[in-house]
Amino acid sequence: MNNADLKQQEELQHIKQMMERSSRFFSLSGLSGIAAGTCALLGAYFSRNVIIKSDGAVLQNLDNNLYLSSFNGSFSFSDLIVNKLVQIAIITFVASLVSSFVFTFLRSKNTNVSVWGTTSKRLFINLSVPLIVGGIFLFKLIQFGIVGLIAPGCLIFYGLALVNASKYTLNEVRYLGYMQLLLGILNLWFIGKGLWFWAIGFGGLHIIYGLIMWLKYERQ
Amino acid sequence: MNPILHLNKVFDNRIRLGIMSALMVNEEINFNDLKELLQITDGNLASHIKGLEESGYIQVQKGFIGRKTNTTYKATEVGFLAFKQHLTALEKMINGTK
Numbered sequence: 001m002n003n004a005d006l007k008q009q010e011e012l013q014h015i016k017q018m019m020e021r022s023s024r025f026f027s028l029s030g031l032s033g034i035a036a037g038t039c040a041l042l043g044a045y046f047s048r049n050v051i052i053k054s055d056g057a058v059l060q061n062l063d064n065n066l067y068l069s070s071f072n073g074s075f076s077f078s079d080l081i082v083n084k085l086v087q088i089a090i091i092t093f094v095a096s097l098v099s100s101f102v103f104t105f106l107r108s109k110n111t112n113v114s115v116w117g118t119t120s121k122r123l124f125i126n127l128s129v130p131l132i133v134g135g136i137f138l139f140k141l142i143q144f145g146i147v148g149l150i151a152p153g154c155l156i157f158y159g160l161a162l163v164n165a166s167k168y169t170l171n172e173v174r175y176l177g178y179m180q181l182l183l184g185i186l187n188l189w190f191i192g193k194g195l196w197f198w199a200i201g202f203g204g205l206h207i208i209y210g211l212i213m214w215l216k217y218e219r220q
Numbered sequence: 221m222n223p224i225l226h227l228n229k230v231f232d233n234r235i236r237l238g239i240m241s242a243l244m245v246n247e248e249i250n251f252n253d254l255k256e257l258l259q260i261t262d263g264n265l266a267s268h269i270k271g272l273e274e275s276g277y278i279q280v281q282k283g284f285i286g287r288k289t290n291t292t293y294k295a296t297e298v299g300f301l302a303f304k305q306h307l308t309a310l311e312k313m314i315n316g317t318k
Contacts, residue, residue: 008310014234015241015307022242022249022257118253 025119025169027108030218032100033210039099040202043092044195050084051195058084059147074143086142096202107218123168130161151194155184155201170217176209226309228302230275235260235268240303243278243295250292269293277302 020026050058080086108115134157141149162177180201187197231237238258242249249257255265272278277299281292295303 005314008314011237012307012310012314014237018238018241018257019245022253023245112256112259114256117256118249 023119023122023168025113025117025123027104027111027113027115027120028123028169028173028213029103029107030210030212030214030216031103031107033206033213035099035103035210036096037203037206037208037210039092039096040206041199041204043088043095044199044203047085047088048195050088054084075145080142119168123165126168127161127165130157130164133157134161148191148194149188151198152184152187152191154198155180155187158202159184170213172209172213176205179205226305226312228306228309230271230277231303231306233268235264236272239268239272239293240277240295240299243293243299244303248281248292248294250290254293272299275299275302 105115108120114120134153138150138153138157141147141153159177159179159181162173162180164177166172166174166177183197183201183205187194190197231240235258239254242254242257251265251269254269255262258265269278269280273280277296279294279296281294283290283292
């Protein structure tokens with residue numbers, strides 16, 4: 001290979017890099033995945049404790065109410081918000097969102113890419129659409145007392161969101177999405193074991209994914 | 221024919237090549253995004269943009285977001301074609317010398 005040839009290879013490399021960096025947000029930190037996964041595992045742990053302590057009553061309060069005479073077909077928002085499991089879910093969601101944002105924010109400082117620029121906005125929108133639709137759908141499921149489908153529903157909508165968003169960030173996000181989808185679908189045949197599937201998906205997979213990304217792109 | 225003849229002089233610069241590459245995969249890009257992408261000064265970027273505009277490869281659109289000016293850039297059809305030819309020439313040269 002001569003010098004001129006090397007220059008052309010380099011030029012093609014440069015073109016490819018500019019195309020990717022202008023259309024994808026690459027500052028997503030692996031540590032964000034690890035942080036979100038840790039929050040999820042803690043959330044699952046506390047939920048399990050609550051379920052065991054109440055001897056399943058906390059679930060029973062939500063589940064199967066369709067068949068009770070006192071149940072009028074749906075829960076109101078205030079019925080739900082007093083439920084311990086719902087509270088844990090909200091805290092877990094906020095905690096994982098905040099902690100994962102912090103690490104990506106720090107990373108974007110290092111890479112000189114604004115955390116609220118064109119590429120990150122595009123990523124955010126494409127991640128949000130399936131998540132918001134899924135959130136509304138799952139909220140309705142809970143309202144009608146169909147608790148068994150919540151965990152698989154979370155995994156499936158989140159998986160779809162990741163597959164959709166992967167076009168605008170690291171390619172590896174796509175595989176994380178496929179794994180979440182697989183778990184969610186599998187969970188449909190193990191209704192009642194949802195918390196385990198949920199913990200593996202949102203906890204285990206996030207931590208493994210985050211660790212791999214950190215080792216691959218960020219470790220100095 | 222010698223593929224070197226197809227290499228475009230306008231693209232014989234990393235910054236101009238970078239701007240065109242980004243415009244191939246984005247419908248439009250604004251000045252600040254280009255600046256962030258290429259990590260260069262305003263003046264430097266402006267002069268390269270001017271060069272591309274004069275060649276007819278990009279189109280400038282001045283607009284506003286609130287009170288701030290927001291200037292966006294788009295590749296023209298001529299620009300697309302020129303870039304494609306440049307890319308093909310590059311690939312041919314690399315394949316030819318293997």
